Amino acid sequence: TNRTFTMIKPDAVEKGYIGAILEKITSAGFKIVAMKYTQLNKRDAEKFYEVHKERPFFSDLVQFMTRGPIVSAILEKENAVEDFRALIGATNPADAAEGTIRKLFASNMAENAVHGSDSDENAAIEGAFHFSGREIY
Ligand code: ATP
Numbered sequence: 663t664n665r666t667f668t669m670i671k672p673d674a675v676e677k678g679y680i681g682a683i684l685e686k687i688t689s690a691g692f693k694i695v696a697m698k699y700t701q702l703n704k705r706d707a708e709k710f711y712e713v714h715k716e717r718p719f720f721s722d723l724v725q726f727m728t729r730g731p732i733v734s735a736i737l738e739k740e741n742a743v744e745d746f747r748a749l750i751g752a753t754n755p756a757d758a759a760e761g762t763i764r765k766l767f768a769s770n771m772a773e774n775a776v777h778g779s780d781s782d783e784n785a786a787i788e789g790a791f792h793f794s795g796r797e798i799y
Contacts, residue, residue, distance in 0.1 A: 683776065686766075692737040693737065698797070700792075747778050755770065
């Protein structure tokens with residue numbers, strides 16, 4: 663069993679998709695071991711997406727991720743990182759497979775409803791960025 667980190671992004675929260683997305687996640691066998699409803703400030707978003715800081719979309723990404731509340735969570739399941747990436751689908755919802763969370767709920771490449779860690783190492787880093795030890799079960 664291992665873990666991944668996710669955020670339901672501001673676009674999906676604004677559209678009222680929190681419940682539907684959590685239903686997809688738990689139905690797929692993920693156990694929620696930490697969760698909060700929160701809003702990122704600019705500094706947090708810049709730090710979280712630091713790897714993208716030279717990309718042309720960086721400032722738009724920070725603007726988007728800070729514009730409203732998000733839900734962040736740590737999820738547990740066997741093969742969590744890979745299985746969660748499969749559940750959410752491609753970055754661009756136009757390329758995402760039928761039935762994936764991004765196909766169902768994302769607007770476009772930038773406003774794509776959810777985040778999912780891309781490695782076990784990043785899952786641990788991202789989880790620790792959002793949660794203290796006492797908030798994880
Ligand atoms: P995430 O890390 O959020 O799960 P990802 O790994 O599928 O997404 P990345 O390439 O790491 O995608 O990009 C991080 C985020 O930056 C994307 O989820 C999306 O919100 C935004 N993004 C990526 N590419 C673009 C782009 N070309 N234009 C605008 N925004 C983009």
